[in-house]
Amino acid sequence: MSEAVNRGGAGRELISFRIGAQEFCVNIMEVREIRGWTPATPLPQAPPFVRGVINLRGAVLPIVDLGARLGLGAAEPSARHVIIVAQVQNQVVGLLVDAVSDILTVTDEEIQPTPDVASEMVRTFVRGLLAIDGRMVSFISLDRVLPDRELDHAA
């Protein structure tokens, strides 16, 4: 019990998932649920990484192909793909990923700062790196995963 409290106090829980050969993780507090892939209704004038919208118990949920968003190439969704339903600020968004792998409990010290690389994608999304059993897991932030709302005023 005391150990759990200590862990809760000092560390944080992350959900890790796979896109292609890479592993990523997000803060578990941002994740609302995980569900299987259902075909999305494509939206006109959407960026390539927005797969469309699905029905989440009566709400219209936009689906972001996280691989495409991170510049890893678009997914070919199959029944094995999963959607991570996440709360980003006051919006709810579905993230299309290959598979969810683990729940990690880490302390802040274990999150290594992102090395200084030129990639725009890395600077936008990656908040840090984790070494888990010799694998590298990128800790990403979802704040900018959806296209800016302001864009539509320009469009």
Added chain:
Amino acid sequence: MDPMAEIKATFFQECEEQLAELESGLLAMEGGDTESETVNAVFRAVHSVKGGAGAFGLDDLVHFAHIFETTLDEVRSNRLAASNEVVKALLRSADVLADLVRAARDGGGVDQARCDACAAELSAFTGIEDAADGDDGMGEIDFQPMQMAPLDLDLDAAEAPPEAAAPEPAAWSLRFKPRPELYAKANETVLLLRELARLGEVEVELDASDLPLLPHLDPEGAYLSWNVSVRGDATEADLREVFEFVDADCELDVQAIGADGEPMELPNSELDIAALISMAQSASEAPAEAAANLDAPLVDPDPPEPGPGRAELAVVDIAPPEPAAADSAAAPPANAANARGEAKNAPPAAAAGATIRVDLDRVDRLIDLVGELVINQAMLAQRVNEAGLARASNVAGGLDELEQLTREIQDSVMAIRAQPVKSVFQRMPRLVRELANITGKQVRLITEGEGTEVDKTVIERLTDPLTHMLRNAIDHGLETPEKRLAAGKNPEGSVKLSAAHRSGRIVIEVADDGGGINRERVKQIAIDKGLIAAEAVLTDEEIDNLIFLPGFSTASAISDISGRGVGMDVVKRSIQDLGGRITITSRPGLGSTFSMSLPLTLAVLDGMVVTAGQQTLVAPLTSIIETLQPKRDDVHGLGGGARVISIRGSYVPLVDVGLSLGYRAEPLDSEQGVALLIEGEGGSRAVLLVDAIQGQRQVVIKSLEANYRRVPGIAAATILGDGRVALILDIDALVAASRTAEAPRLLQAG
């Protein structure tokens, strides 16, 4: 919120209702309604405001309300004729009263001069009447006898004049018998009696004779009555005022005790069922007593007692005259009693009119849930269908019933949000009065169809555009009285505000009988402002619609009224945001009519489900005029990919929905598809070409913006029976986009 503030908030909320009631009553009177119930309703409204204001120590409000009420009382008791002039003053006073209420609620001052002027005007009415009636030389003016004068004249003309001039008696005898409802409404008799005690010296005697034996006692019944004698200079009206709020729930009999100290007997002419029942319950001679009570007015020869005695009508101010002689009037008393019973019972019934205040969020949550229920039900039906169950099976039958039920639930839930447009229309008369004053024009506002119901959100967002349109109609539409006279019209212009349901939408019209749109001038202004080319040839309709262009305002000097930097383009925009359309028809010299067509609710939509390039889309049914199968010969290319279709001789642009939304790469062969002839805003027509029509259905509108953002060409989303999301087309945007050169590239990628 502390309890006091909460009570106060409720008071102000009720004030708004009372003020609305007041205004509609006065307007009815202005329209010639002389029903006593109308006058009473008006009086009650002011009185309630006054009562509440007194409780909160809002002295200004109380003071004005009192003057107002006094004048109304004169009208109510027929001592002041509700002439046009009087009603107009009363309406102005209602505005002042409303200002005072708002000032008390929100802080801030009122136009004291206006307030005083109004108060003076009101006092003048009563004052004039006082002087006129004062001719009989009586120092103390009591109007009660005047009220009875016609009756007395009927009875015995010779007796009447002294009768009318009889002095106020020095003492009153009251019999007060509460009914169970009085207690049910949490009234306290002791407070009423204490209130009486403040009017003079009182003697109170409890009459417990109706009290049944314990086994027969209904714990919530009312068995006690009081006989009270009041000495002092209180008038009958003072006494009755004490019981103002309970008079529907009690028997109250006020009798003057003459100079000789003898009470002037008057049989209680009211049929009181509660009393009868309690008597019947009570004991032995019940039937006899009940009969006696029932028969009393019928058989007793003395009701309107001549001589020093004065017949006092019980409770209701304007009641049918009592019969002159009992033998000739066996039936009328009963009728009178009935009529009185109705008149008295109607208002509390209406006021109590079983309503509850519910937080809007709760209703919205319920609507959301029901929306999901509908979707779920459709999904279930589809699954059952897919499972291959026989149509005749029990499951299918049960599903049919479920569908019917969900539909009914949905309709009922939507009805909760529906409200009559009255709440918006009610704000308009005041606006019109003020505008008429400012512009010096004479305006009569006619409203029609106030009971037409529409979703609350629509109503809330209707006030601003409607206000602006009325301003526009009075400021720009109507001419000055002189001009109207010169044109051979009634100097009083009329503005008609009407609402009606028409084919699943609500149509609101603002029609004036002014000069109509000055098309020459409108066109010139549009040219001057660079909105159209100087050499443009426009139809009358097109010129009329110029006023909706952003940056157009015909008032050469910005007037205080319509020119607040808000043009008709803003009106049009707000109507469109509601999913509505606005059109204008104008006839020179005869006036203009603005017509708005709005959806009844913003939550559901009747749609046509279509397929375009593998995708299922929904087109709002209201925009669709007809569907047709295009023939190859009718479709013509115009170059640049643009196509037009000839429909009964006219060429209409063809919009390939799949192509313009990017659901297909190549244009659809027009012969392979189905065409929807649609009418966009301003009556412009276009044809949408889709692959196929799946059917019509009512869909629940889901916001795309909540979790994503606005999508060009798409108005919203919905969820179909198979659980998938379908997009609802924004037809106007689609057509508009197809007019611009880059139209077929709305979608960059699927």
